[in-house]
Amino acid sequence: MFVINSLAGGGAERIMTTLLRASGPWRERYDILLVLLDKEPDAYAVPDWIEVIQLDCRGRFLPSIVALRSLYARIRPDVTLSFLSRANVSNIVATKGLPTGCIISERVNSTAHFGGRLRSLASRLLLRLTYPRADHVIAVSDGVAQDLHDNFAVPQDRVSIIFNPVDHDLIEELGAREPAIAIDGEYIAATGRLVPNKNFTMLIDAFAQSGLPGKLVILGEGPERSKLEAQIAELGLEGRVHLPGFIDNPFSVLKRATLFALPSNAEGFPNGMVEAMACGLPVVTTNCPSGPSEILLNRPRDESEGMIQCAAGVVVPTNDTAAFAQALRLVYEPALRRAKGATAASITHKFDIMQTTGSYWEIIDRLAATRRKSVTAHRPKIAASSQTS
Structure with a gap:
């Protein structure tokens, strides 16, 4: 399940749809869904073989968390992958306690992006409290990865660097x-x-x-x-x-x-x-x-x-x-x-679309396999019945 605020015009939105278009080779192994948190006009098209679920969270954090939590509890995806800060924070909180692997992708150098304004300081604190709890974080550059580690306490062994794809x-x-x-x-x-x-x-x-x-x-x-x-x-x-x-x-x-x-x-x-x-x-x-x-x-x-x-x-x-x-x-x-x-x-x-898309799916595959093993290991064993018919 891929999650983003909307498909309104922007770089992250374009990359999300580029990634989805190139994900055809993985259709046989996964049901691929896209969740849009807000109702906004789409600037980019999604392949018709991807199910799109559009919520109406109106740009707000709490409704985004509640709506995602309800959706995850009902559908139980193996793995979620989100783009953009609000979707990322909501994804992390909504997957807590569920057997769903949570991947977030950080698209900006958050320290430089938020600056030093009071509201921005609150946003940075929110990221610092939640980002280290993601199962894996994908950074789009070395600088973003270093910023996540230095300023948001994300462990380096949980960060991968994948440059954006070029079609x-x-x-x-x-x-x-x-x-x-x-x-x-x-x-x-x-x-x-x-x-x-x-x-x-x-x-x-x-x-x-x-x-x-x-x-x-x-x-x-x-x-x-x-x-x-x-x-x-x-x-x-x-x-x-x-x-x-x-x-x-x-x-x-x-x-x-x-x-x-x-x-x-x-x-x-x-x-x-x-x-x-x-x-x-x-x-x-x-x-x-x-x-x-x-x-x-x-x-x-x-x-x-x-x-x-x-x-x-x-x-x-x-x-x-x-x-x-x-x-x-x-x-x-x-x-x-x-x-x-x-x-x-x-x-x-060197940013070829299929190479980049493959790198994303390697992380998804690895986390999905880990989660499935964990669920199997913790599933209660059913004792054999001694009754006879």
């Missing part, structure tokens, strides 16, 4: 289609929710400082839209910086871009960046926790490093507008961006 065939197919928006001339692309952690304010400032021709297109929707629109107007960039909102098929837009920009202050695993790389785009990215350094530099993040050129693009310190603008100018050079784009595309093949 190259689907990206190629969707990338060849006509884009949903028409953009004349060359443009830099970025994707993500319009929220503070994505730091699109810095990207817009850096684009303005770069002096580059062409346009900047930021795909995504979120609460920072009005703030970003005001910033664009203040800088006189109307007509050059576009915020078209969430687009079902971002790949047709990415395929036609010149480069990809990731200005984030925090990531778990930068899906948008890797998918852009699969489209053949070089990247300019901040060295945020976590993921960019592991993917592009093949080493853990080092905050002390300045701007670093690599084979697929340029990595710069977080929140450094001048360095980001300089990196944009550097990668924009036609010959350099072609070479870096080709290397970027080749890097993404």
Whole structure:
């Protein structure tokens, strides 16, 4: 049983459906179900052979826990696997005392993601109280795994690192289609929710400082839209910086871009960046926790490093507008961006969808087998009857 808040637009939701699409080889051994905690419009399709159970928890923790507990008690799944913090916490609490194996997948660097606000501190405490109780935790990068151990007391022997899958065939197919928006001339692309952690304010400032021709297109929707629109107007960039909102098929837009920009202050695993790389785009990215350094530099993040050129693009310190603008100018050079784009595309093949999906199912298989043995071992033995008919 897979569990997620909803299939509204977002990176975790897209990865969940990618994982489910690739899970066909395991259909003969498992009944595969998907539980959606909330009633929201779906942005991504689920294979028709997967049963979908949609709850109505309205974004709240307690109803999510109660609804999952009732569902688990009735269906008794061998294993559950959840994405996103609320689904993870609810999954852990709901499986307590049941013979169900509980796997959670942490998609973000939680310490960096939550920050230091009072409400965020409460969320971090909740994760620290529950995450160590999961049977297994899947982290999407080395940085996320280290954060789970250092700051949330998750034992290292219960954590596996599995990078997010990339469906190259689907990206190629969707990338060849006509884009949903028409953009004349060359443009830099970025994707993500319009929220503070994505730091699109810095990207817009850096684009303005770069002096580059062409346009900047930021795909995504979120609460920072009005703030970003005001910033664009203040800088006189109307007509050059576009915020078209969430687009079902971002790949047709990415395929036609010149480069990809990731200005984030925090990531778990930068899906948008890797998918852009699969489209053949070089990247300019901040060295945020976590993921960019592991993917592009093949080493853990080092905050002390300045701007670093690599084979697929340029990595710069977080929140450094001048360095980001300089990196944009550097990668924009036609010959350099072609070479870096080709290397970027080749890097993404280590995130092949079937290899990644297989890694998930290895953990599911192992936990399911362990749980079945435990249930068998604790089942009461029935004494042979001495009666005769």
